Amino acid sequence: MMNKTKIIAAIGGLSFAALSVFLIAADHIDAPAVAGTKVDIADFYAFEGDNPNTTVFVATIQGPLEPGTVTENAVFDEDVIIEFNIDNTGDFVEDLVIQAVRRDSIMYFFGLSEVEPEDTGLSSNIYVNDGIGQVEISTTEETFISTTTSGISFFAGPRRDYFYFDFNRFNEVASGAAAPEGFFPPGQATDFFENLNVLAIIVEVPNFMLGEAPDHIGGSFGISGLPRAHNVWLSAKRKQ
Amino acid sequence: MKTYNIKLVALAICTSLLFVQCIDEDDNGNVIEQETCSDGIQNGDEEGVDCGGPDCEPCISGIDFTGTFVQEDVLGRPAVNTVFSGSGDVKDSFNTSVVSRRNDTILYPSNFQRTFEETLELYHDIYGDALGLELDYETNILGLDALDFTRLLANFDALQVAPNAPTTYFDGTNIFTGRTLGDDVIDISLTLMFGGTTGTRFDGNNGTPQLTTDGVDVGDRDLTLPFPYMEAPIAQ
Numbered sequence: 076m077m078n079k080t081k082i083i084a085a086i087g088g089l090s091f092a093a094l095s096v097f098l099i100a101a102d103h104i105d106a107p108a109v110a111g112t113k114v115d116i117a118d119f120y121a122f123e124g125d126n127p128n129t130t131v132f133v134a135t136i137q138g139p140l141e142p143g144t145v146t147e148n149a150v151f152d153e154d155v156i157i158e159f160n161i162d163n164t165g166d167f168v169e170d171l172v173i174q175a176v177r178r179d180s181i182m183y184f185f186g187l188s189e190v191e192p193e194d195t196g197l198s199s200n201i202y203v204n205d206g207i208g209q210v211e212i213s214t215t216e217e218t219f220i221s222t223t224t225s226g227i228s229f230f231a232g233p234r235r236d237y238f239y240f241d242f243n244r245f246n247e248v249a250s251g252a253a254a255p256e257g258f259f260p261p262g263q264a265t266d267f268f269e270n271l272n273v274l275a276i277i278v279e280v281p282n283f284m285l286g287e288a289p290d291h292i293g294g295s296f297g298i299s300g301l302p303r304a305h306n307v308w309l310s311a312k313r314k315q
Numbered sequence: 316m317k318t319y320n321i322k323l324v325a326l327a328i329c330t331s332l333l334f335v336q337c338i339d340e341d342d343n344g345n346v347i348e349q350e351t352c353s354d355g356i357q358n359g360d361e362e363g364v365d366c367g368g369p370d371c372e373p374c375i376s377g378i379d380f381t382g383t384f385v386q387e388d389v390l391g392r393p394a395v396n397t398v399f400s401g402s403g404d405v406k407d408s409f410n411t412s413v414v415s416r417r418n419d420t421i422l423y424p425s426n427f428q429r430t431f432e433e434t435l436e437l438y439h440d441i442y443g444d445a446l447g448l449e450l451d452y453e454t455n456i457l458g459l460d461a462l463d464f465t466r467l468l469a470n471f472d473a474l475q476v477a478p479n480a481p482t483t484y485f486d487g488t489n490i491f492t493g494r495t496l497g498d499d500v501i502d503i504s505l506t507l508m509f510g511g512t513t514g515t516r517f518d519g520n521n522g523t524p525q526l527t528t529d530g531v532d533v534g535d536r537d538l539t540l541p542f543p544y545m546e547a548p549i550a551q
Contacts, residue, residue, distance in 0.1 A: 088493045106406035109407075114387045116390045123493065125479075142549040153443070172530075186393055196413050206375055209374070237536055240501050257526045260525070264529060282478040301492075302479060304493075305477075306471075307474050308389060
């Protein structure tokens with residue numbers, strides 16, 4: 076007879092095994108409702124630019140894309156807006172948003188103005204009065220970027236996926252099939268995403284446009300010595 | 316908006332230098348008028364009348380941007396929803412939730428924090444069972460117990476990006492100042508989940524399972540590129 080721990084482990088193993096079809100992290104194909112759709116976020120990065128007075132926001136979506144025709148045929152959905160959300164007060168409510176939306180061969184960008192309280196949350200309109208830039212969408216053959224006089228740079232198009240993970244082994248680890256060994260050692264492990272692509276939207280913004288950063292949330296959890304930091308996240312919204 | 320084909324950047328720079336040269340050598344005393352975004356004509360780098368180019372707002376006149384758009388997916392820190400939600404229903408709920416209201420269990424009865432904590436313990440049960448041990452999560456290298464760790468992940472799910480500090484997801488000293496393209500977010504996440512107080516609790520040594528690294532790194536992806544920082548797509 077199984078003891079309680081074993082039963083829980085068996086249930087856990089089953090549920091994780093059943094889930095493994097969907098389990099592609101960091102967020103790649105992460106949930107049934109969005110998996111395989113043009114609204115599916117793959118990943119999100121935010122880092123100091125080559126110019127340390129700027130911050131770079133990277134959204135990757137629709138990943139993973141096989142090289143070749145799958146990547147060449149991948150397009151941004153005109154009915155989906157991608158939003159970089161910036162909380163500069165520490166309440167995890169967006170104070171500034173950068174919106175990206177495609178029309179024909181151009182990606183248009185809006186926002187960076189104060190978001191009204193009633194405009195925060197799950198639904199958005201496009202800030203048509205706050206256009207901040209546009210860029211021709213790159214192809215697998217040609218790269219286009221644009222930079223405004225105010226110092227904002229834009230890119231949209233296919234890129235190599237920078238997410239790396241032994242995804243197949245993770246599913247075995249999560250299901251218990253890899254117990255008790257766990258992950259493979261370097262050399263035996265395989266980066267599932269090594270030769271795959273994504274669609275990327277990349278914006279580099281001068282820091283002064285982001286406002287003052289609030290105290291780091293880690294301080295509220297007893298982690299000391301952290302610099303002030305914006306809270307930033309990515310959302311994908313579909314036209315109703 | 317000025318669009319550069321990167322192949323033409325060198326030519327563009329040469330061209331702009333020529334213009335500078337012309338202006339400098341303009342000794343006729345003429346004032347060169349500044350084009351503006353409100354003079355009613357297309358001039359300068361404008362791509363339409365008073366729009367486009369590096370100085371003016373985008374050319375959106377006549378393009379339909381109407382409608383209401385509703386959230387279907389959301390992402391803060393990498394792998395959180397994927398690794399901790401435990402079921403498709405919870406994942407969908409997390410993706411359609413308001414970031415600042417995830418601790419509201421009336422609004423979100425699946426209780427994201429509790430679900431995350433249960434999933435964290437389930438991972439430990441799997442390995443405890445295989446090893447014949449009673450295993451629980453141990454306070455991690457950041458000093459976070461199971462409740463605080465999963466509270467931070469569930470109820471405060473955003474990247475923290477510090478505008479005046481170098482970026483790292485975690486480099487052993489600095490923590491959560493953003494996420495670079497090269498950061499090994501999987502190894503960091505695994506270490507925070509399974510590394511315990513030392514960060515090495517289940518690191519494959521001394522008969523322990525290897526749960527703190529997946530064994531892969533960034534590989535040959537180029538981390539030295541200028542904007543847009545990422546490599547062109549892999550060709551077939």
